[in-house]
Amino acid sequence: MNINKQCIIRLSRYRNALNRFRSLGFVKVFSDNLGDAVGVTPAQVRKDFSLFGISGNKKGGYQIDQLLEKLNSILGKDEVHKVVIVGCGHIASALLRYKGFEKEGIRIAAGFDIDPAKVNRAAAPPVLPLEELKEYVKANGIKTGIIAVPDIAAQQVHDMMLSAGIKGVLNFAPIRLKGAEDCIINNINVEYELENVIYYVNAMQKTGRKP
Amino acid sequence: MNINKQCIIRLSRYRNALNRFRSLGFVKVFSDNLGDAVGVTPAQVRKDFSLFGISGNKKGGYQIDQLLEKLNSILGKDEVHKVVIVGCGHIASALLRYKGFEKEGIRIAAGFDIDPAKVNRAAAPPVLPLEELKEYVKANGIKTGIIAVPDIAAQQVHDMMLSAGIKGVLNFAPIRLKGAEDCIINNINVEYELENVIYYVNAMQKTGRKP
DNA sequence: TAGATTGTTAATCGATTAACAATC
DNA sequence: TAGATTGTTAATCGATTAACAATC
Incomplete structure (x- = not known):
């Protein structure tokens, strides 16, 4: 009923599918097409849209x-969003070097x-000493940060981000960050997702059937 | 009620928290402690455990x-799971070089x-030509693959994996893979997660309050 | 024992889906 | 017009949580 995280993620998926449809020369879509492309029911598509008055x-x-214009506006694609990353291990480096964010309005x-x-x-982008985080974030009005440090350091980095005024965090560390009420936190954990796949592969082999 | 994906992911989280508790010298935990560490209610912890007869x-x-022994056994940590990655862009390289999987039984x-x-x-690990994927996977009895190629190539790679006998896939490409009934697919999309954070940061700024 | 915690059932909550009137 | 699709309500489905008897 309400707008929740999964619903917003679906908007991103619709947007992505629509861009592909458009590049194939399509001009209109039905909820049926979109649902099929994204893996949800047509009813879900229409429901999602109606929640946003589309x-x-x-x-x-x-x-x-x-439709793309509406979704772009909802997802804030009409301006560039600046983001900082803390931690320069393999994952952080990969994100730092990834060129694909720019064309999606994420810098x-x-x-x-x-x-x-x-x-x-x-x-x-430059790599700066951690001590300069707060100053940099404040000076540049940055609201979003990515945490890609070892678990032991993650809470500390999160605290620094909060005190710098960061309001949204994408966290790759495998711990629950405790923090401010007014900061949104999304977690990504590749290992857990992989463990999950492995669990189901094993379960299928044992039971002989899909979960 | 049933065992679902979120439930298994929680098992990974419990496991992680328990390892940390243990390294701090703790010997026992209550559902209260675990729930707090992982961010769920104590009832959820007990419910999850009871689903697995713990x-x-x-x-x-x-x-x-x-408890760790039980979780390790459920999550298949008593053996090493071999995984292949297709695509050698930034994310794939990061995962290829990441040393942390090995100690979690993932190679x-x-x-x-x-x-x-x-x-x-x-x-x-070696990087091999894509043509050798099928042969390699079959020869090594590999059941799990990671797709980290551009969207345009993802479905094709997935098809190759299926024909090679892969039963579980972790997909980083921003498309819905269509495929076999007996192959589990988990998707990770950093861009969507980041877009999601940005959406809520914007929403908070506009409405002045947390979602 | 009294107090605290588990294990499980029943209640609640919330998200998805089915269905259908409206309408192009 | 007849057929197809939207928009929305109501029903369903499933997951989480509250509550409490059992018991250590």
Whole structure:
């Protein structure tokens, strides 16, 4: 009923599918097509849209261009969002170097690391000493941070982010961050997801059937 | 009621928290402690355990060692699981080089790429040409694969994995993979998660309150 | 014993889906 | 028009939580 996280994630999925439809030359879609592309029921598609006041044509489906415009606006794609990353291990480096965010309106402004050897002010994006995090975040009005440090350091980094005014965090560390009421936290854990896949593969082999 | 994906992910979280408790010298935990560490209610912890026939002591909580043994067994930690990765972009490279999987019983056996320039048979793990995927997977009895290629190539890679006998896939590409009934697919999408954080940060700023 | 914690049932909560009137 | 699709309500489904008897 309410707008929840899964619902917003679906908007991202719709958006992605619509971009692909458009690049294939399509001009309109039906809830049926979109649901199929994204893996949800047509009813879910229409429900999601109605929650955001997006409406189509009773018979003609939805105009892709109009729909994308609405979704872009909802997802804040009409401006560039700057993000910082703390931790410069393998995952952090991968995200720092990833070029795909830029065309989605997400700019990794800088990386931060506690290890002076990792600091590189000339890089693009630059890698700065962790001590400068707060100052940098405040100076640049950054509201979103990515935590990609070992579990032992994650809470400390989170506290620093909060005190710097960060309001949203994407956390790759395998711990529950405790913190402010007014900061949203999303967690990604590759190991857990992989463990999960492995569990079901094992379970299927034992029981002989899909879960 | 039933055992679902979220439930299994929680088992991974409990396991992680328990390892930390143990390394701090604790011997037993209560559902209260565990729930707090992981961010769920004590009732949820007990419910999860009872689904897997794990029981504690009516007054004494749970013995950490025994509990870990049970969770390890459920999650298949008593053997090493070999995994292949296809795609050698930034994320794939990060996972290939990540040392943390090994101590959790997950071994990245090899990477595969379509680009001959990326091939490196001497590396550990080796990076092999994509054509060799099927042969390698069959020869090594591998059941789990990670897809970290661009969206345009993902379905094709998935098809190859299926024909090679892979039964579980962790997919980083932003599309819905269509495939076999007897293959489990988990999706990770960093961009969607980040977009989601950004959405809520914006929403909070506009409405002034947490979602 | 009294107090505390488990294990489980029943109640609640929330999200998804089915169904259908409206309508193009 | 007849057929198809939307938008929305009501029903269903499933997961979480509250509550409490059992018991250590």
